Amino acid sequence: MQMKRLLVVAAVLLMSAATWAQQALWGTAPVVSPEIHSDNTVTFRLKAPKAVSVQVTGDFLPARPIETPRGVWEAPGIADLKEGKDGVWEFTTTAPLKPELYSYSFIVDGLKIMDPSNVYMIRDVATVTNVFIIGGGRADLYKVNDVPHGTVSRMWYNSPTLGMDRRITVYTPAGYETSGKRYPVFYLLHGAGGDEEAWINLGRTSQILDNLIAEGKAEPMIVVMTNGNAWQEAAPGESSKGYTVPSMHPDEAKNTVEGAFELAFPDVVKFVEKNFRTKKGRANRAIAGLSMGSFHSANISRYYPDMFGYVGLFSGATSKNEKSTSPVYADFDAKLKVQFSKTPLLYYIACGNTDFVFKSVTDYRKMLDENGYKYEYYESDGGHIWRKWRIYLTEFAPKLFK
16 A cells, blocks of 8 residues: 555656646747748747836847947947737837847846747856847848758867967868868957857858858868957956956956967967968968957967968957067067068958948048058948947958958
8 A cells, every 4th residue: 555655655756746847848929039030020028927127138129329438339229119919028129120149138117028928048258138139131141041051069178388278269161070171270359258159150161161261252261269368268257267257457457478479379379280281381371350359360370470361350450569578469569560571361350330340440541551561441330239240250261361
């Protein structure tokens, strides 16, 4: 009898566990959000019956200019949702959205939250947002399409210069594993607060390269996405320090030697050329970056003038720093003269005309012009945002290794 009771209890517990597991596995969202309509208008919904105010904020809305210590910054716009039946709040864009990858989140009674109906999210420094894509035009390059796909690997390399093992993200083109061929290498650098995950996630690097290569618009290449924070082993949550809080200005940065990342860059190149089938020489190496990564790219290519034939500066530039004691920044004019005397195969600058760095980029271009240093310039609308940096990547990559 006792055994029978135990069997009944066990059966009930198993059925209960199975029920909970099925709910987790098969649970469906109570509302659809975002809903992309046939005319590319989009409806956002959130069930919040006790809320007083629900808003959506995202880069699909007109930008809000805000004052920052570095000048005027374009912040995502905000729109109000209206409460409807059963406590479901709703907002539909007044006009169709242009093809693009968009990010957004909700604000409920002043608290920012994710859309519980949308499982697709991206981290940018310490901010997490939901994302969706409106297809068509350039935005189709950001999608996973039915084309041959490359491989994305996270790898660790030893940096003797920095005295630590460090993590990089590497994209190898479709067919790399079996082709036996050697490939040129493109080193792609992130901005302040980013890490080796930034370009592959926010920048859609693998999708863009897969699609450009499949269309015959870009040469098959290896893309190496580094961690430009010389004090870090890896992205937050991926290092021996555990789940640290991502920050634009962490305390560790204060103890880092000026120019450390630039001085240590040959460690990355040596590792890549030892562990991958690469083509050697400056004609087969490119470097580019956004914002801080643009600063790094300019400095690295100037300090090592025989290393890179292709240089890309996205939303950033560099200038003299006479107070610096780092050899990277010393003798700015002389080093730049040497770099351009070797005739870069491409020196590319891109910036948005409302970007807060636009003036410094303009000043840098003026200096290049005055010295007769040739470069290619791409100017877009917009500011210091990922939407523009993805565009710059789609413009820059097809120009490489031709």
